[in-house]
Amino acid sequence: MEFGKLFELVIAASLINNFVFTRFLGxxxxxxxxxxxxxxxxxxxxxxxxxxxxxxxxWVVYEYVMIPLDITFLKxxxxxxxxxxxxxxxxxxxxxxxxTLYYKLGVYLxxxxxxxxxxxxxxxxxxxxxxxxxxxxxxxxxGLGFALALVIMASIREKLEVADVPAPFKxxxxxxxxxxxxxxxxxGFSGLITL
Amino acid sequence: xxxxxxxxxxxxxxxxxxxxxxxxxxxxxxxxIAVTNGMKNGVALGVSVVFVQTMVNVTVSLIRxxxxxxxxxxxxxxxxxxxVTIIDMLMATYARAVYKEIGLYIQIIVAFASIFxxxxxxxxxxxxxxxxxxxxxxGVGFLLAMIVISFFRELLGKGELxxxxxxxxxxxxxxxxxxxxxxxxxxxxxxxxxxxxxxxGGKGASxx
Numbered sequence: 001m002e003f004g005k006l007f008e009l010v011i012a013a014s015l016i017n018n019f020v021f022t023r024f025l026g027x028x029x030x031x032x033x034x035x036x037x038x039x040x041x042x043x044x045x046x047x048x049x050x051x052x053x054x055x056x057x058x059w060v061v062y063e064y065v066m067i068p069l070d071i072t073f074l075k076x077x078x079x080x081x082x083x084x085x086x087x088x089x090x091x092x093x094x095x096x097x098x099x100t101l102y103y104k105l106g107v108y109l110x111x112x113x114x115x116x117x118x119x120x121x122x123x124x125x126x127x128x129x130x131x132x133x134x135x136x137x138x139x140x141x142x143g144l145g146f147a148l149a150l151v152i153m154a155s156i157r158e159k160l161e162v163a164d165v166p167a168p169f170k171x172x173x174x175x176x177x178x179x180x181x182x183x184x185x186x187x188g189f190s191g192l193i194t195l
Numbered sequence: 196x197x198x199x200x201x202x203x204x205x206x207x208x209x210x211x212x213x214x215x216x217x218x219x220x221x222x223x224x225x226x227x228i229a230v231t232n233g234m235k236n237g238v239a240l241g242v243s244v245v246f247v248q249t250m251v252n253v254t255v256s257l258i259r260x261x262x263x264x265x266x267x268x269x270x271x272x273x274x275x276x277x278x279v280t281i282i283d284m285l286m287a288t289y290a291r292a293v294y295k296e297i298g299l300y301i302q303i304i305v306a307f308a309s310i311f312x313x314x315x316x317x318x319x320x321x322x323x324x325x326x327x328x329x330x331x332x333x334g335v336g337f338l339l340a341m342i343v344i345s346f347f348r349e350l351l352g353k354g355e356l357x358x359x360x361x362x363x364x365x366x367x368x369x370x371x372x373x374x375x376x377x378x379x380x381x382x383x384x385x386x387x388x389x390x391x392x393x394x395x396g397g398k399g400a401s402x403x
Contacts, residue, residue, distance in 0.1 A: 021373060021374075022373050023228035023229065024225050024226075024228040024373070025225050025229070025303065026225065027225045028222055028223070028224055028225070028308055047221045047383030055372030059337065073280070073284070074280070076276050076279055076280050076302050076305055077273065077276040077277065077280060080272055080276055080305050080306070080352075081272075081273075083267075084268075084269065085274060115306065115329040116225050116306040116308075119302070119305060119306050120299060120303060121300055121305060123299065124299070127299075134391065145306040146332065161339065166385075167388075167392065168385045168386070168388035168392060169381075169385040169388070169390035172381075173242070173382070173385035173388065174381065174385060175381070175383045176325040176377050176378070176380050176384065177377065177378055177381035177382070179381075180374045180375070180376070180378035180381060181374070183372075183373045183374040183376075183377055184369075184372075184374040186373075187372065187373065
């Protein structure tokens with residue numbers, strides 16, 4: 001397993017194929033929690049951690065359970081089950097082990113199940129036949145890319161609170177237009193690495 | 196247990212306009228940008244959502260008295276995932292060309308907040324017929340939003356409608372680029388807010 005390939009995967013997943021700006025996944029969460037920097041950072045940390053673990057878990061299940069049993073057609077149901085079960089157990093364990101951490105990040109955990117990226121990453125991993133470490137690298141890259149998008153957006157929206165936006169565009173519509181402009185900037189990354 | 200008193204027509208209208216998934220509730224936004232670069236893709240996903248949403252509401256409504264409230268979330272998830280798998284396989288078999296482009300987003304329907312929300316809020320408390328109509332209305336509302344967005348993006352970006360070319364060249368290339376999707380949805384959302392404020396005295400759906 002060469003290190004360079006993994007590094008390329010992380011960069012590609014986080015910048016070139018950024019989930020929010022070029023694949024348009026996880027938008028509900030993206031617009032939902034990017035109003036304040038504090039929530040954005042909390043969500044980013046929780047999200048990246050869950051992403052890496054669920055990518056690893058679903059790879060193991062896919063490779064050692066689903067392929068031998070020839071039930072890969074059930075992948076949607078099984079992957080959403082794995083993610084939901086993992087998030088639920090992380091929630092319970094965190095509440096018991098570290099109440100302070102739970103107090104800070106617990107809300108985001110509950111939100112994560114409704115995030116489409118969390119389901120898209122295992123599905124793409126399975127579709128591309130990534131190896132174990134490649135899957136983890138892809139999960140990490142996706143998490144970092146989402147975190148980057150959230151932090152950029154949050155820092156702009158905090159300034160936007162005091163800006164004079166035309167009434168019909170207040171709130172979501174203007175955020176969409178800003179996201180469009182950021183996406184335009186992100187097209188500049190395409191062609192950085194060719195996989 | 197609150198049972199809806201609205202007439203069937205009101206239910207249908209509510210789903211299509213009053214609580215339009217994308218423009219008013221601002222949920223399930225991902226596909227509104229991802230697959231609206233052409234009308235064919237937009238309509239294909241919209242129709243899939245109408246199917247899943249209606250069937251999920253029907254199923255949940257039928258089995259609502261057997262579901263223990265504590266385990267309802269996993270059960271709803273399973274019901275949704277089941278129907279999504281069905282539509283996923285149907286698309287893969289009968290609409291290969293479209294499926295190649297939007298396959299991933301079809302599978303992502305599982306994580307749609309709107310479908311889950313209707314099952315939880317409406318279908319788990321109401322009888323069969325209202326639930327079916329509510330699901331259908333919600334789905335059609337989503338389909339309409341997809342048609343509107345993809346209409347503008349395809350026309351402005353490629354100069355085409357449903358694959359038929361009107362203008363040679365790419366008039367406004369940005370509209371079919373990823374960035375154009377965000378811009379189109381933002382502008383349309385602002386436009387509908389404006390109509391609501393100007394003519395109906397609403398507050399607009401500034402949402403989140």
